[in-house]
Amino acid sequence: MSSAPPNFTDVLSGAGPRRPMREVLRELADSLDDSAYLDNYGEGEYLAAFEAEVAHMFGKEAAVFLPSGTLAQLIALRVWCGRRGNFSVxxxxxxxxxxxxxGGYHFLHGMQRLQFGAPEFAAERMPTAKDFEALGQTPGCALLELPCRPLGGQLPPWDDLVATRDWAKARGVPLHLDGARIWSCRPFYGKTYAEIAALFDSVYVSFYKDLGGLSGAMLLGSADFIREARVWQVRHGGRLRTQGPFVAAARTGLQRTLPHIDQWVARAQAAAEILSRFDAITVNPTVPQVNFFQLYIRGDAAALTERHHALAKETGIFLFHALSPTVVPGLARTEIHCWAPAMDFDLERLAPFVERLLAAD
Structure with missing residues (x-):
C-alpha cells in the first residue's frame, strides 16, 4: 500500500502517512490476547483458526497462509498443470x-502462457469467454484476475464469468482466481465472496493490498489441493519458522478494514464523477467498479506532477504521487486508489483544486 507524504489534510489516493514501525507493531500487539500463540512451521491453533475462517468465507474446504501472493500463484499454477501433465496457462x-x-511460472516450472490470438488483441480489455473458446488448444489451467488492476480495476460481467466457468468445466480445465483485491468486488456483483469463489477451483487473496496487513496471502481450494499446495510451499522455501506477526496483522485487517471497503468503492465513484467533468480528464472505467480507477490527463506528465506537488504543499490536498506518460503523446496517466484516508477527503475541494492544476501558467 502506497503512503502519502505527511501533513496533508485531504488525501484522496493512498494509505496516508508512513507510520513508525514501533507504533505499528505496538498497535498489533495490543490487538492480541494471551490465547494467540505463534505458529511453528505452519502449525498452531491461531493460524489454523484463521485459515478455516477465510476458507469458510469463500466457501472452500481448506486454505493455507503463505508469505506472499507471488508464492500463492506459483503454487496454484504448478499444482494444476502438474496434475494434468499440461504446462500451459x-x-x-x-x-x-x-x-x-x-515470469517465474515459466523460469521456475517451464509453464507457457497461451496467447489470446496473435497478436494479443485482448491486451487492453478484459478477456471474455469467447477469448477462451478461441484459444485453439486446451490449457493446463486458466487464470482470471478480479479486479484487473492493469485495466483500471475492471470486472467482467457476471454472465461472462459464468460462461468462462462453463467453458473450463466442460474441458476439465481448473480455473484459478487471482483475487488479490477481491475484497472490493461485492458492490459490483452483488454477490458474497463464496458465490464469486464458487466459479473457481482455487482462489488467492491478499491481506496487504487493501486490508493493511504487514504481508501475507492465502490460497484456498479443496482439501486435497491444499495438501499438495503445502508440499510446494516447502519446496519453494515458503514454510517459515513462524508467520505469526503476519497472520495477526492479516486477521486484524480483515476484522477492522473489510467492513469499510464497500464505502471506499462508493468514494472512488464519487471522486471519479467529479474528475470526469473536466474536458482534459478521462477516468477508466467511466464509473469505477472497485475502489480504484485510472486517471488520464491531457498535458505533460512531468510538468503536471510538479504542479500538483506545489499545489499540494500549498493546500494540503494530495491526489497522486506522480503521473506517467502514455503511448499517446500529451496524455499522462496515474491511478487513484481510495483507502481509509479518502473517506476524510473533502470532495467539495476537489474540483477547485483540479481547476488550478489544469490552469495555464
Missing part, C-alpha cells in the same frame, strides 16, 4: 504472474 497478457513476477 491461459491468462491475460497483463496477468500478475506475467508482468509483475518476472
Amino acid at each position: 491461459a491468462m491475460h497478457p497483463s496477468a500478475h504472474p506475467e508482468f509483475a513476477e518476472h
Whole structure:
C-alpha cells in the first residue's frame, strides 16, 4: 500500500502517512490476547483458526497462509498443470504472474502462457469467454484476475464469468482466481465472496493490498489441493519458522478494514464523477467498479506532477504521487486508489483544486 507524504489534510489516493514501525507493531500487539500463540512451521491453533475462517468465507474446504501472493500463484499454477501433465496457462497478457513476477511460472516450472490470438488483441480489455473458446488448444489451467488492476480495476460481467466457468468445466480445465483485491468486488456483483469463489477451483487473496496487513496471502481450494499446495510451499522455501506477526496483522485487517471497503468503492465513484467533468480528464472505467480507477490527463506528465506537488504543499490536498506518460503523446496517466484516508477527503475541494492544476501558467 502506497503512503502519502505527511501533513496533508485531504488525501484522496493512498494509505496516508508512513507510520513508525514501533507504533505499528505496538498497535498489533495490543490487538492480541494471551490465547494467540505463534505458529511453528505452519502449525498452531491461531493460524489454523484463521485459515478455516477465510476458507469458510469463500466457501472452500481448506486454505493455507503463505508469505506472499507471488508464492500463492506459483503454487496454484504448478499444482494444476502438474496434475494434468499440461504446462500451459491461459491468462491475460497483463496477468500478475506475467508482468509483475518476472515470469517465474515459466523460469521456475517451464509453464507457457497461451496467447489470446496473435497478436494479443485482448491486451487492453478484459478477456471474455469467447477469448477462451478461441484459444485453439486446451490449457493446463486458466487464470482470471478480479479486479484487473492493469485495466483500471475492471470486472467482467457476471454472465461472462459464468460462461468462462462453463467453458473450463466442460474441458476439465481448473480455473484459478487471482483475487488479490477481491475484497472490493461485492458492490459490483452483488454477490458474497463464496458465490464469486464458487466459479473457481482455487482462489488467492491478499491481506496487504487493501486490508493493511504487514504481508501475507492465502490460497484456498479443496482439501486435497491444499495438501499438495503445502508440499510446494516447502519446496519453494515458503514454510517459515513462524508467520505469526503476519497472520495477526492479516486477521486484524480483515476484522477492522473489510467492513469499510464497500464505502471506499462508493468514494472512488464519487471522486471519479467529479474528475470526469473536466474536458482534459478521462477516468477508466467511466464509473469505477472497485475502489480504484485510472486517471488520464491531457498535458505533460512531468510538468503536471510538479504542479500538483506545489499545489499540494500549498493546500494540503494530495491526489497522486506522480503521473506517467502514455503511448499517446500529451496524455499522462496515474491511478487513484481510495483507502481509509479518502473517506476524510473533502470532495467539495476537489474540483477547485483540479481547476488550478489544469490552469495555464
